[in-house]
Amino acid sequence: MTASRKNYRKKMIGNHKLSPETQMMGYGYDPALSEGSLKPPVFMTSTFVFESARHGKEFFELAYGKRQAAEGEEPGLIYSRINNPDLEVLEDRLALWEDAEKGLTFSSGMAAISTCLWAYLRPGDVIVYSAPIYGGTEFLIRNILPEFGIKSVEFEAGGDKPTLAPAIEEAKKLGRVAVIYTETPANPTNGLIDLHTCRDLADKLGEDTGHRPVIMTDNTFLGPVWQSPLEHGADIVIYSLTKYVGGHSDVVAGAAIGNMDVMGPVMGFRTILGTMCDPHTGWLLMRSLETLKLRMTAAAENAKQIAVYLRDHPKVKKVHYLGFLKEDHPSYHIFRDQCGGAAGSTFAFDIDGDEAAAFRVLDALQIIKLAVSLGGTESLMEHPFAMTHADVPDDVKVRLGITESMLRISVGVENADDLIADLAQALDAA
């Protein structure tokens, strides 16, 4: 074996642990297997040729769990719905950010979410979930899961009273609580959820009832650079890779990451549902991962300047920016301990005006684009009440503070002064 073949999954130099941003350029890929190509080729193939019939048999035995892997044995390549080199390298790299054993990529964030829920929910079960939550997730839980006999109980993120414990008490009366599903920070309010509390309550429920729910956390807003939910109590961390990880608004993809014991059922369901990512998208995502930390750092720096500008603007009533949390706010300790004090670069703000005024601001933008989605190199703005959260019942929106005066901005990596100049002239139209 040559030195490079031994090094392609190196995690340490001596006793120095390598950082994910360093590893994104090489980890998990062995150039010797691809003619010395520095970058992984795109493996645009549906199927893989077996060296011999015996190899084919052994690969299937392992893939279908008919036997345990031998010491050092890697799963053989079979068929691109089951595995593909681009996805394997990408998944190994995603898992590094979370210090987890297994990453799986999907054709969209919703494919990741629905496959994870399908793997863990059965008729009669109850899912406890945080609000506000991504619109597609909300639709799945509120409208589709009940058709399969699955009930749900909601709890509010970022409130000043404990909301999860009462929600679990209510859920217990309805059936087996199988999943606690969280999104933190929540979109668009940036409400926070304490994952340590989730874990403590899930453990207690496990002791009381004999079934411990799986804790899933959608980490699309801050992760994986600013927040590591697995460290704080989540079992599975979920991403829309469409957002910060893809980062260029040119792919739709998702991921679920965790340790082998929880990811096993998700992997089995992905193989059968066929919700995996495709090799070309996987290749683009590897390219994106090389600049993930740079992009998220630059965007967060811009966002801080914009948040400060908006806070002092006479036509802005409130800026829902995590960096402005006061020390006496109940969420402050979660922000400090769980997000490492990182505020990210997507946040909402309330203008002094109604829907018409908010629309005038959006229609006046010259650089910032009027579009939903977030986490790309370019800045985007939208109106949550009428757009991303259109489907949430009005009374729920009002309860969660999503009003007609609210605008959401995803700050990109442009020059901050240019963005501020654009916001200044757009707010004149309010």
Ligand SMILES: *Cc1c(COP(=O)(O)O)cnc(C)c1O
């Ligand atoms: C966009 C988004 C999703 C859904 O991801 P898709 O890739 O669009 O399917 C899920 N959660 C959050 C927080 C999102 O922003």
